[in-house]
Amino acid sequence: MLLGVFVLALLGWIFSKSLGVDESTVAIVVMATMLLLGIVTWEDVVKNKGGWNTLIWYGGIIGLSSLLSKVKFFEWLAEVFKNNLAFDGHG
Incomplete structure (x- = not known):
């Protein structure tokens, strides 16, 4: 089976x-x-707490990342870094 x-x-x-x-x-x-x-x-499914814990955290992180991308948070954050951090003379 x-x-x-x-x-x-x-x-x-x-x-x-x-x-x-x-x-x-x-x-x-x-x-x-x-x-x-x-x-x-x-019972076999419930015994695997580590796997379920990982799945829940992974799902939450993916969901949060998707939401932040939709509201263009990462583009805003990159712009803030670009305007406020100077890397002159490094590299």
Whole structure:
């Protein structure tokens, strides 16, 4: 059963663009399928606290970065640095 789910995951990731499905959606569906089939238990998922912690922090950082890019924060910050820092004679 695990091999079948693995093959479906690979096919989902390979053809995700042509199917119009995001790669992360494929991963979530595969994980849900493994939970429903009993390949992985919820206890197994919960035991991996470090992985979940990393995922939450990573998602937060990506979300914050995306928001800051949309409001052009990085362009503003670069302009502030350019106007207020002098690098004459360095390099």
